[in-house]
Amino acid sequence: MIEPQDTPTDQAAPALPDLDCAPDVVMPEVIYEGDNTIVNIGPSHPSTHGVCRVIVELDGEIVRHAEPVIGHLHRGIEKMAENRTYLQVVPLTDRLDYVGSMYANWAYCRAVERLAGIRVPERAEYIRVIVCELQRIASHMMAIGPAGADTGATSAFMYTFWQRELVVDLFESLCGARLTYNYVRPGGVSFDLPDGWIEKCREFVAQHPAAMLEIDRFLFGNVIFRARTKGIGVLDADDAVSWGASGPVARGSGVDWDLRRDDPYSVYPRFDFSIPVGDNGDVYDRTRVRLWEAIESCRIIGQALDGLAEFEPGTIKADGMPRLLAPRPGDAYDHIESARGSLGVYLVSDGSVRPYRMKVRSPAFCNLALLPLVSEGYTLSDLVVILGSLDPVFGEVDR
Amino acid sequence: MAGVDDLAKALESTPGGGIILTSIDAIADWARGYSLWMMPMGTACCAMELIAASFSKFDFDRHGSIPRPDPRHTDVMVVAGTITHKMAPAVKRLWAQMPDPKWCIAMGNCAVSGGIFYYDTYSVVRGVDEFLPVDIYIAGCPPRPESLQDAILRLREKVRAESISPSRVRAVEGVLPLPGDPLRGETADAAPEGSDV
Amino acid sequence: MDITELREHLCGQYPDLCPLFSIEFGDGVLLVTSDRLHAAARDLKDLGFDRLGMVTAVDFGEEFELVYRLQSREMRAGIFVKTRVPRDEPRIDSVNDLWAAANWQEREVYDMFGIVFDGHPDLRRILLTDDWVGYPLRKDYENPTIIRRPDYL
Numbered sequence: 001m002i003e004p005q006d007t008p009t010d011q012a013a014p015a016l017p018d019l020d021c022a023p024d025v026v027m028p029e030v031i032y033e034g035d036n037t038i039v040n041i042g043p044s045h046p047s048t049h050g051v052c053r054v055i056v057e058l059d060g061e062i063v064r065h066a067e068p069v070i071g072h073l074h075r076g077i078e079k080m081a082e083n084r085t086y087l088q089v090v091p092l093t094d095r096l097d098y099v100g101s102m103y104a105n106w107a108y109c110r111a112v113e114r115l116a117g118i119r120v121p122e123r124a125e126y127i128r129v130i131v132c133e134l135q136r137i138a139s140h141m142m143a144i145g146p147a148g149a150d151t152g153a154t155s156a157f158m159y160t161f162w163q164r165e166l167v168v169d170l171f172e173s174l175c176g177a178r179l180t181y182n183y184v185r186p187g188g189v190s191f192d193l194p195d196g197w198i199e200k201c202r203e204f205v206a207q208h209p210a211a212m213l214e215i216d217r218f219l220f221g222n223v224i225f226r227a228r229t230k231g232i233g234v235l236d237a238d239d240a241v242s243w244g245a246s247g248p249v250a251r252g253s254g255v256d257w258d259l260r261r262d263d264p265y266s267v268y269p270r271f272d273f274s275i276p277v278g279d280n281g282d283v284y285d286r287t288r289v290r291l292w293e294a295i296e297s298c299r300i301i302g303q304a305l306d307g308l309a310e311f312e313p314g315t316i317k318a319d320g321m322p323r324l325l326a327p328r329p330g331d332a333y334d335h336i337e338s339a340r341g342s343l344g345v346y347l348v349s350d351g352s353v354r355p356y357r358m359k360v361r362s363p364a365f366c367n368l369a370l371l372p373l374v375s376e377g378y379t380l381s382d383l384v385v386i387l388g389s390l391d392p393v394f395g396e397v398d399r
Numbered sequence: 400m401a402g403v404d405d406l407a408k409a410l411e412s413t414p415g416g417g418i419i420l421t422s423i424d425a426i427a428d429w430a431r432g433y434s435l436w437m438m439p440m441g442t443a444c445c446a447m448e449l450i451a452a453s454f455s456k457f458d459f460d461r462h463g464s465i466p467r468p469d470p471r472h473t474d475v476m477v478v479a480g481t482i483t484h485k486m487a488p489a490v491k492r493l494w495a496q497m498p499d500p501k502w503c504i505a506m507g508n509c510a511v512s513g514g515i516f517y518y519d520t521y522s523v524v525r526g527v528d529e530f531l532p533v534d535i536y537i538a539g540c541p542p543r544p545e546s547l548q549d550a551i552l553r554l555r556e557k558v559r560a561e562s563i564s565p566s567r568v569r570a571v572e573g574v575l576p577l578p579g580d581p582l583r584g585e586t587a588d589a590a591p592e593g594s595d596v
Numbered sequence: 597m598d599i600t601e602l603r604e605h606l607c608g609q610y611p612d613l614c615p616l617f618s619i620e621f622g623d624g625v626l627l628v629t630s631d632r633l634h635a636a637a638r639d640l641k642d643l644g645f646d647r648l649g650m651v652t653a654v655d656f657g658e659e660f661e662l663v664y665r666l667q668s669r670e671m672r673a674g675i676f677v678k679t680r681v682p683r684d685e686p687r688i689d690s691v692n693d694l695w696a697a698a699n700w701q702e703r704e705v706y707d708m709f710g711i712v713f714d715g716h717p718d719l720r721r722i723l724l725t726d727d728w729v730g731y732p733l734r735k736d737y738e739n740p741t742i743i744r745r746p747d748y749l
Contacts (some may be wrong), residue, residue, distance in 0.1 A: 075523050
């Protein structure tokens, strides 16, 4: 039984402060040492966006530490590449980032081309830019939609997935596959654009920004989504740089760094586009940066389709490509801006027909390493949203 | 399942019970076949096609196949993607958590045989049938959602030929009777002790 | 500071290593001995290389080559720092205190090559299971579960 407090009755009760001025009181933080609960999430859990296991130390509902356990999809692609010829490695790179296969194709092919000194025809470079920007749209749709689904708005996933299906249809008519394209090859691309593809692509690019603005209105303007994502999982710019974050995760925190503009490769300097950058570094900004990047990608695709008309159809492969590449001994590194950040491939050649060593610098791996940092102090339900906003693809994290 | 097994046994030993059993089978198989809820065991690329199958364009809900993340709600496990040695214990545990009767679909070359990751790798399980009983195999890397649709429809045919009676289940053509089953032509004592298959 | 100034500065800083420093395709290569790696990394960080892009290793038989790729946002330049450690005693100082990104990347190198990073706060396997035997990306790695691919080319 709690005794009522001994209050002097002859004094008037103090007036309550106005609601406008916040009381100058700091609530003490309650920490129960040694009384935390360990909760295991995964490795097969619908909200981990793949096969990730997260061991969470909870104080009540507050995450004190979240440790990702990765490697459940480690297939040893880097080891397998050492026993394949340079061309046979390309299908393996498809399976790295399976949401955006074209990027891994392209990054690998650029490293091979740098190693072997191959010049790619300009038409092939334009086609590569077009397919990779389409891939960026498809990949971002798989990041924006689940962000809605994680916060309870499953219909946003339906809308974004429809846009993704349109891109996948374009890819299917281009190279026959829906997911693992094997399209970008060392020295060029595998097929030229089929008849009528450019018109279909223009149709898609014409309708996509309006669809994105619709999602911007009904998802990012939604009061529940804003409440669940604003101020959640805040990552400041210094931490983003120090932890090697790249792509929308870094740009959401205000790190204005995009390889397409800052370390320009291929024909990107010829295009006019802007890089959306967030301010707060929270889940909302990271996700919204992706949405605006998808709209900017449409601009790039439109310019690239215009530029494509200058080049003769059919010149899509470098001249004099041997059937078996045997580059000079040495090493080469090249990186591109994938949907998740800077995706690099480091190749070492010993002069034989097989790579001596292939290393994939995976952006999702570096971004996922931020999870303990950004999820600390938020609730368990926020952890799911934060993990989704880092957009890990475990084929690429685990390799 | 013990109650259902007892019921089936009692019906089979009763004169005329076979007719009732057949009628119950017809109803049970109709119900099971049209509500094959999926346990989406998506690990790699095929998981994307599994998601595509249940989303806007292909819409598997119309087949009664709803992906349920909880294994205790599901009838069919769709193993979509590469299974590594690190992941295999988790798949086995999820399979054990699914209630009987349960079926398994191996979707994609990796789940069928290891696929592109068959050679030269040290961490991949070469096919999910090394530790799970697989009913339907779907080839492709990855298979299209239509292939998964076909697999669900074929699995439905298989389900509709089954019975709630354990002895009748194994009488389906092409399915090997389990150890200890009279159809196998051996006595029940020959079954190894503690065998849980 | 642009790349030419950077080159002059580094040649002044490391006179014995200067001939090995070349600028190719915009990326510099700096070869250092393993005991000077941490100091060189600290120098480069002070010069403005604020991002650690990649840490990896290559198995060259008798020794492992460690490759660090640093990137500077201000100079818009990348540089490789390479060093070699002997195979029988693969040890190197961790750069985790300079760039937090080294945390997971060095764990991965430890997992795949067995190179020990001194001063790393949490050095254990990351991709493989904790009870895994051997280091898979070493060239002499043997595992009975590997099926060798027939050599068709």
